[in-house]
Amino acid sequence: MSEQLKYIVQALNKPPFSKSYNLISFDGLDQIQLLQALNDVCAAIESKPSIDIREEAVEQTALRLFTFMRVLKFQPLNNDLGAFKQALVTGDKPHIYTAIEWLLQRKDDLKKRAYLARFLVKVEVPADILNDDAVNDLFNQYTACIEEFKEAHKQSEDARNSGFSTVEIKKDIASMEAEKEQIEKRIDKLKRKVDSNPNSAAMITVARNLRMEKDRESKISQQRMDLRNAIVQGEQRIHRLQEKLRDLRQASVGATPEGLFHKLEEEVKINTYMVNEKIPKELQSKKKYVQDLQKVVTEPAMGQTDLDELNGQVATLNSELNQLYEKRMKNGDPLDDKLTVFRQQAQIVSRKKEAAAEAVSEARNELVSLKLELEEKQTQLRDSEGQGMLKGDEFRAYVNRLRSKSTIYKKRRQVLQDLRAESGVVSRTMEILKSRDSHINQHLEALEAKKGVSGYRDTQEELEKVSTVKSELDEVKGKTLEDMSEMVQKFHKRIAEKKSDLAPIIKELRPLRQRHQEVSQLYDAAKSKYDAAAAGYENSRSKVENEVRSYREEIAAGESRLFYLNSMMKIIENQNQKIANEMKAYMSSDPQERKKSFRDLYNRKIQEQETLGKNLRERQKTVRDSHAPNMKQMKMWQDVLRLMETKSQMATSGEATSHTEMRGRVHEDEERLVL
16 A cells, blocks of 8 residues: 555656645545545546536536546456445545556556547437437438548557658658669669670579579578577477476385375365365356346446345344244254254364365465476576586585585684674773873872972973983984893883783783673673564554554544435435425416426427427428529529629720610610520
8 A cells, every 4th residue: 555655646746747745645635635636637637627526516526537437447446346436426545546546557548548538439329319310310420430530540550650750751762762773873884794795694694503502501501500409499308308207206206006096086086076066166156246246237326225225124134034043043953953063063174175175276376386487497597608406416515515614604703703802892991091090190190299299200201301312312322232222121121010010900801801791692682672572562553553543534434424425315305305396386286386397397398399390390491492593593693793793894994885785785684684
């Protein structure tokens, strides 16, 4: 669930959604906000502007989203369409999360499917309306347009997937034509050269034979490579069969005919039980489940009243069953009571038998998967360069080398740990000595002040500095070997004194070091116990938090369900009130009240629309019949208008025509109009 939420949040935070969710805020969305997120994703896939689902009814939103998901061929959890449809109403998180994740993972493909569905999903027209000729013609045209769209879209996809554009094709054609011209020129040039040679026919024959032999050589080399590959494959197959034979021989070591026969009998019994009892039961249960699903699909949608009735029937049947069971217990036969124990034992044995059969089937499936995995690993091992499977003595030698290396590694790790511990002890000793040195210096200063010789040590240090300077001057002047030996002896003496002073301290540190190791071990054991206890407490706390969260989600879902049921109850009450008013108006003897009923109103409107449609069809027929004469008359009037415009132009141009000629022309025009 966390991976699912993480993927959804990351996808919604990217364009085109550009949300600002995190795991906590998205998980805390309520029913309306979660459905709004699903609606936004569907709108993005459908390439339509998103709408606010609060502006439409809950049932309308659920029906719209359910229809869209059915068009996209979405498979809900457990293939339960009823539960998914109910989840679109109640905002159930697992179903909504699954739908959003499915949409986001296949966004590009679903956009194409939604685009095609907009044109290819046919409009359902009732059969009684299709009986009308005009509507039937329009529907046939609509179906033909859908087929044309399919063909056009198929051609468009083929053109897109071909990988060629018109510009590239034109360039290829131009380059091919240029190459063709160059080749033709070369051919003409070669023909002229060949024709000028007196032995051209013999040379052409030799060249043809050479080309044929080269082709034959290439075919033979290809056949040789194929044969080599076949030989290699055959050797690999022989090696595999030899390994399989060796494994079978190793597996058959210690096997007896009686044992094999007993094993085969057990396998036959198991297979007989699974074929005759287990598999038929499972098949029957699957068939029953499919029949129940088909029955549920064929039945109309159930409302809350139907559910209440079914729950009431279930409660009554349960009460009757309990009464019959109590009656049977009262009137029970002692013989039946004795047989009850055996029945229970038989049931227990049958359940154990079914569990064993399940375990056997699971083991067989696991064996098959392991064999496939083993074969895959073996092929990978064979394909790897210069590597093979270690067997027998080689494997034992390899294990011995690993053991020796492991022993050396452990010894060196122990030495390293000892050195690290020694280093820690030495560093701690140095810190202690430095602190003691500071305390000794303070003590000496106090003694000097008490004895009245304050600054003695500083004076001594200055004298030592002077002596060092003097010694340096002496060295510059040239010391003798005796002075050097004396100084060396002094240094050795001081070193020996320091060692003697440090010896008791080191003796004290050795038991302390051992004690430190023991305490460290105790500390590590206590710390591991503490870590285990803390992990257990943290696990239990997380479980409690998950339970609290699930309870809160159940409470929120129950509250939303209560609000939805109350709203549905009010809607149903209003509908019942409308139905009651309609029945009252319909059954009333008062004509005024009967006129107010919706049935009479809609019947009257239907009659008016039928009359209007009939008049329109008659008018359409009249227009269709008078179309040709009207067009002819319109053309005649256009000729008259053109004639009058011509006369007007002639009158304004000042052309000299006689009155008699004009009268004659007018008379002729009138005769034409009459005709």
